[in-house]
Amino acid sequence: MSKSKQAEFVKWFGPLLEALRELGYSGKPKEVSDKIAKNLKLDNAFLDQTLKSGTNRFHNQVAWARQYLTWEGLLDSSTRGTWKLTDKGKNTFLDYKQAHQLFLKWVEINQKARKNKSQKEVITEQEQEDPEAIEIKAETNLLEVLQNLSPSGFENVCKELLREHGFENVEVTGKSHDGGIDGYGTLEINPFVSFKVLFQCKRYKGSVSRSQVGDFRNAMIGRAEKGIILTTGTFTNEAEKEASRDGAPQIELVDGKKLVRMFEKVELGVTPKTIFEVDLSYFEKFSD
Template identity: 80%
Template sequence: MNKNQQAEFVKWFGPLLDALRELGYSGKPKEVSDTIAKNLKLNESVLDAALKSGANRFHNQVAWARQYLTWEGLLDSSERGTWKLTEKGKNTKLNQEESRKLFLKWVEINQKARKSKSSIQSIKEQEEEDPESIEIPAESTLIDVLQSLSPSGFENICKELLREHNFENVQVTGKSHDGGIDGFGILEINPFVSFKVLFQCKRYKGSVSRAQVGDFRNAMIGRAEKGIILTTGTFTNEAIKEASRDGAPQIELVDGKKLVQMFEKVELGVKPKVVYEVNLNYFQKFKD
């Protein structure tokens, strides 16, 4: 492999470690990405760029940076859904040259483990694929299935999903010219408190924009205090800010990744499967 060949996500190695230290040594993936973006003052063009699949490029690159740092033993992969620094990681800082050396080390190790693919092929794959899809291939498969449904079919599967997550009296309205509201349900917090929730379903491969979130909120006014937008795609950074804007009804955003997690949690249309990932870092010490 050309020694200059390098994936873009390598530049996030050091900032990712710094972000986790700032967050108290652990954090959710979105928290980590947001902290990196804040610390480096990244512009919207970087934060909203998408891959061919429609996934967010920046978040995907940060996820790949996390994967390499995990292989190196700097992050703990035992707790799913939370990124946590190991003792080694707490005391490690990486500049670009150190990050590059770490990257090349693991590209070589992985290339030997996957003899059918060259190092350059592996790097190109990592630029476009989600590292989680390697560990859980069903994720991309489920998204593909959901995106293949008819618009009304996707609305009805979202209705079933909300029912499984304890919503009651869930209905799909099926009305056109209704401001983008596809249905509603009742969420009971306790025997004394419950409220109406409106929802919108977007069977997207791309991103939901700030304007679309604003339009949905406008349609909610006077009808409900809470709304949910579910999509098989992603949300732009500005859409996320709009959803939680102060002084306006709050809107919950469920992107493709979270949607998959919701299906998996209640095992709706999916069956659990145990997958073991080889810890290459563990076996590396036995090669010397």
């Protein structure tokens, strides 16, 4: 296996630790990835690359870096949804050589735990799949179901999802696709304050572009205080910047990963199951 193909995520080990230190020792996954991208001045062409599954390649690599640092005891694995440095992690600084040694240690442990996999297969699998393998399988299944719905079916399931999350008077505009608006609803903040929200549904496997976000904003200006774009795909880096651009109406972006979490939170179309994940770090001391 050439060096260029050897787990590119290893180069994010050190930058990930540094990003968490700058964020006050903890942060949400996207927040951490964005901090790394900003610190290293990564260009948008790289940040917008996706895997065959449609998952953002950079964010997936950073997630794998986090998994290895967790196995090493540098990040806390108990806090779900938030990445947090342990005391050991707060005082650990890794250059590439040190990161690569740590990586090889845990690849070997993974390989022993999965005797039917070669080292090359373990590394290749990690380059292409999400570290939370069980979750990504369920996520992929749900996204596949959503992507195989008809356009109107996807719009209507999004309508149900918004209702389950507290929106009222939610309606789909129908085949007219009124200026790119697929539907609208009302969100009540408290008994005295509520506002109208317009939404757009994109049943994608690829990425929503900056221009598409801009077109949606143009369609909603003067008609609602808030806009939401829901997609089974992803958003380009420039699209995310456009959605939160200063001086323009803010647009909430819901990508495939967040969409799945929204379905799971209200248990809409999914059934929860208890799953136990093997803690490889626990068994490391018994590997000799």
